[in-house]
Amino acid sequence: MRLHLSLAAALAAAALVVAGCPEQREAQKPAPRPPSGVIAAGAGALPDVLTVRRPAEPEWFGLYLVGKKAGYSKAHLVRELRDGRDVLVGRSETVIRATVGGKSVERRQDEERVYEARPGGPLVAVRASWSGDGGDRKVEGTCARRVCKIVEDTASGRQERTVEGVTETADLADGVRLAGARRGAVRGRQLDLEKLRVKEMQDVFVRREVMSGAGVQEEVSVVSEAEVGDRMAAEYRVADDGRIVEIRLGEAIVARPEAADTAQRFDQIDLFALARVPLPRALPRTIPASITYRLAGLPPTFQRGDGRQRFARAKGGETLLTVVARRPLAADPARDTPLARARAGADAEDVAATPQADSDSPDIIALARQVAGDAKGTYEAAVRLSDHVYKRLEKAYGVSHDRASDVLTAGKGDCTEHSVLFVALARALGIPARGVHGLVYARYEDGRDALYWHAWAEVKSGGEWIAIDPTFGQPVADATHVALGEGPQVDTVGLLGALKVVGVEVKEGK
Numbered sequence: 001m002r003l004h005l006s007l008a009a010a011l012a013a014a015a016l017v018v019a020g021c022p023e024q025r026e027a028q029k030p031a032p033r034p035p036s037g038v039i040a041a042g043a044g045a046l047p048d049v050l051t052v053r054r055p056a057e058p059e060w061f062g063l064y065l066v067g068k069k070a071g072y073s074k075a076h077l078v079r080e081l082r083d084g085r086d087v088l089v090g091r092s093e094t095v096i097r098a099t100v101g102g103k104s105v106e107r108r109q110d111e112e113r114v115y116e117a118r119p120g121g122p123l124v125a126v127r128a129s130w131s132g133d134g135g136d137r138k139v140e141g142t143c144a145r146r147v148c149k150i151v152e153d154t155a156s157g158r159q160e161r162t163v164e165g166v167t168e169t170a171d172l173a174d175g176v177r178l179a180g181a182r183r184g185a186v187r188g189r190q191l192d193l194e195k196l197r198v199k200e201m202q203d204v205f206v207r208r209e210v211m212s213g214a215g216v217q218e219e220v221s222v223v224s225e226a227e228v229g230d231r232m233a234a235e236y237r238v239a240d241d242g243r244i245v246e247i248r249l250g251e252a253i254v255a256r257p258e259a260a261d262t263a264q265r266f267d268q269i270d271l272f273a274l275a276r277v278p279l280p281r282a283l284p285r286t287i288p289a290s291i292t293y294r295l296a297g298l299p300p301t302f303q304r305g306d307g308r309q310r311f312a313r314a315k316g317g318e319t320l321l322t323v324v325a326r327r328p329l330a331a332d333p334a335r336d337t338p339l340a341r342a343r344a345g346a347d348a349e350d351v352a353a354t355p356q357a358d359s360d361s362p363d364i365i366a367l368a369r370q371v372a373g374d375a376k377g378t379y380e381a382a383v384r385l386s387d388h389v390y391k392r393l394e395k396a397y398g399v400s401h402d403r404a405s406d407v408l409t410a411g412k413g414d415c416t417e418h419s420v421l422f423v424a425l426a427r428a429l430g431i432p433a434r435g436v437h438g439l440v441y442a443r444y445e446d447g448r449d450a451l452y453w454h455a456w457a458e459v460k461s462g463g464e465w466i467a468i469d470p471t472f473g474q475p476v477a478d479a480t481h482v483a484l485g486e487g488p489q490v491d492t493v494g495l496l497g498a499l500k501v502v503g504v505e506v507k508e509g510k
Helices: 003-016 175-182 271-275 362-372 378-392 404-410 415-428 491-495
Strands: 059-065 068-082 085-100 103-116 123-132 137-144 147-154 157-164 185-192 197-213 216-227 234-239 244-249 253-257 289-296 309-313 319-325 433-443 449-461 464-468 482-486 500-508
Touching: 059 085, 059 244, 085 271, 123 147, 157 197, 175 185, 175 197, 175 216, 175 234, 197 234, 244 491, 271 449, 362 378, 362 404, 362 415, 378 415, 378 449, 378 464, 404 415, 415 433, 415 449, 482 491
Parallel strands: none
Antiparallel strands: 059 068, 059 253, 068 085, 085 103, 103 123, 123 137, 137 147, 147 157, 185 197, 197 216, 216 234, 234 244, 244 253, 289 319, 289 500, 309 319, 433 449, 433 482, 449 464
């Protein structure tokens, strides 16, 4: 499991909107706190991004995973003059550190976004860098008329990319505080610098509540933040003077304001131990087979059935999840979609090159064609690709890379590297393919049977999506694979610490 994918992405996304700054560069006296229920705004007007109240100094947060200190974030929003232009600059820094597979790994992200300094001011420039687990990467660019021109630097070299439809404004730079102060919502299309795509974001005022701590009580606004389509939203608690006093994603992830030196102190975290879901017994990997899991702590929004997984309600609010692993229809060559027609009718996002699954890389294209060889069917070619990835990559943790072409060069990695390389190779042949993340059965040195966070892939052929695990070398992923999300979704991290397997029932064979 990748630290970057399963933790840092979710925590960094939450931290980006936690932006505090002075309204002007010179020091200001803090304004008095308004009485409960009163919106801080001049002359009865609703606040905007320039007038909404926020701390004058950068805000530091300790990031906690299941009660353990996993990292910190620092964020600031400041008004500046750049080349004579009045701009609003949002800066953030996020660091996550843990032990994965016996190795200490760290992921750092630094970001800057520049907007015209006015309500609704458009995004005009961006800069971001990532380092550590997942590989080093930098992006920098300018935006105008809904189009961002981005230069991306990675171990594979420099590329120029264009992202269209970007309507991000300064309001999103402080959407949480604006939604809280206005008792309303802030929505917009934001540029995702990690995936280089546009995402629909929304910050929505939920309620007022009283928080207690250190012998005092304080009334705060609760604001939810999520990408449209996410199944779990982050919840921010915002004081009336603009301080963010808490951020939560599910029961497992909490960000709390801390002094700078305190925020940068870490606990020792074994990510595998924290992330695992204990099982009452060992599970088989035989195919065909079905396994029914009795689950507690799985929200209804995560219960989307398909041809492989079925959900049912059980007593006491528990959920019955039945996962069926069988020989796919496309295993019959007569029902396997011809490779030459694999792309026909596919959703564009399932065959497109992305910054991570860079299926347009010449090296990826050449290898995909070489490995597929004379394969006539889509599934036939996918199985060859999966087997090649399984045999080619050294199984290693703490040496991960985000981009498929970088994985190809490195020749090693964990489940994330295996799946992203496989997806890129499949898409290079026009095969609809997507990454999947969730849980899988394993038993490690401590002898405990448990489900651990894992990544694999799916390809489409014969009219159905087929789960394939290139890390385990499985042409059909067994029934111990419990899918919780597809593609870039990271909301599943909010299930950590809450999801429990109460019981399992196994049926092997047809």
